Amino acid sequence: MDLQLTGTTAVVTGASRGIGLAITQALIAEGVRVVAGARTVTPHMQAHGAIALAADLTTPDGPASFIERAQAELGGIDLLVNNLGGGGDNEHPATFLTSTDEQWEEIFGLNFFSMVRTTRAALPSLLERGGSVINFSSMSSRIPHTAPLPYASAKGAVNTFSKGLAEEYGPQGVRVNTISPGAVLTEQWAGPDGFGAQLAAARGIPLEQLLREIPAEMGATIGQFADPSDVGALVAYLASPLAAAIHGADYTINAGAIKTV
Numbered sequence: 001m002d003l004q005l006t007g008t009t010a011v012v013t014g015a016s017r018g019i020g021l022a023i024t025q026a027l028i029a030e031g032v033r034v035v036a037g038a039r040t041v042t043p044h045m046q047a048h049g050a051i052a053l054a055a056d057l058t059t060p061d062g063p064a065s066f067i068e069r070a071q072a073e074l075g076g077i078d079l080l081v082n083n084l085g086g087g088g089d090n091e092h093p094a095t096f097l098t099s100t101d102e103q104w105e106e107i108f109g110l111n112f113f114s115m116v117r118t119t120r121a122a123l124p125s126l127l128e129r130g131g132s133v134i135n136f137s138s139m140s141s142r143i144p145h146t147a148p149l150p151y152a153s154a155k156g157a158v159n160t161f162s163k164g165l166a167e168e169y170g171p172q173g174v175r176v177n178t179i180s181p182g183a184v185l186t187e188q189w190a191g192p193d194g195f196g197a198q199l200a201a202a203r204g205i206p207l208e209q210l211l212r213e214i215p216a217e218m219g220a221t222i223g224q225f226a227d228p229s230d231v232g233a234l235v236a237y238l239a240s241p242l243a244a245a246i247h248g249a250d251y252t253i254n255a256g257a258i259k260t261v
């Protein structure tokens, strides 16, 4: 299927590994010119032909300067993928009462304010080109008990922000959607230094056993993690003209873990 994306441009945040790297690869495979952002530029980002830019998007000025450099590289932006996010792990408070302002601010800075600022900076170009925005939320925005509350709350804010943005700018030609993954088998889960390894150590079980148990523990009906490439393919489709009428939607990708209609 030709997604008709050849020659278009995209900016992907959080793109040095995990889901962001898979999105970058999927878009490049469709002929998209991609600026990939992360704090550290890695060989992985450039290996597939992305223009890799280093930027810390949690600083007040980081997003505007990142988008300015991205625009200079691309000439204009057809697609913004706000993939950057994190903190859905055990390093963050397990109970509300033990959580601090600093932890809430850190998680909202990473998952929400970086998105607000990056979107604000990219919107003029997206408006000019009739582009689209895909924002990353999480299954935990709908099932908050599956993650630390600051993270689930920040992702809830992402959904509300995205819906409001879709209403405000849809009539001017910019499509806005969200993707809400459940467990996706990134290095965070499967790598030796990731959250999965820490959790396995805390439970006193091998990582392989943890990875076998997690999908069922999260209620995944078909008993599996999503692969990062599944998410990359979904982004490419949602960005394409084939999805021209998909707007203000939230796509879950969680192997059946959300049980409500």
Ligand SMILES: NC(=O)c1ccc[n+]([C@@H]2O[C@H](COP(=O)([O-])OP(=O)(O)OC[C@H]3O[C@@H](n4cnc5c(N)ncnc54)[C@H](OP(=O)(O)O)[C@@H]3O)[C@@H](O)[C@H]2O)c1
Pocket: 013, 014, 015, 016, 017, 018, 019, 020, 037, 038, 039, 040, 041, 055, 056, 057, 058, 083, 084, 085, 086, 087, 088, 136, 137, 138, 139, 180, 181, 182, 183, 184, 185, 186, 187, 188
């Ligand atoms: N993986 C899952 O199971 C899962 C489930 C639900 C939702 N999600 C959501 O999906 C998205 C991607 O998750 P992921 O697991 O693929 O993430 P990840 O593996 O932790 O990767 C995070 C990316 O963001 C970059 N980054 C971190 N801090 C940054 C900063 N301050 N400024 C700029 N870049 C920064 C990292 O590179 P540097 O460290 O070099 O900056 C890296 O490229 C997130 O929004 C996450 O909440 C993931």
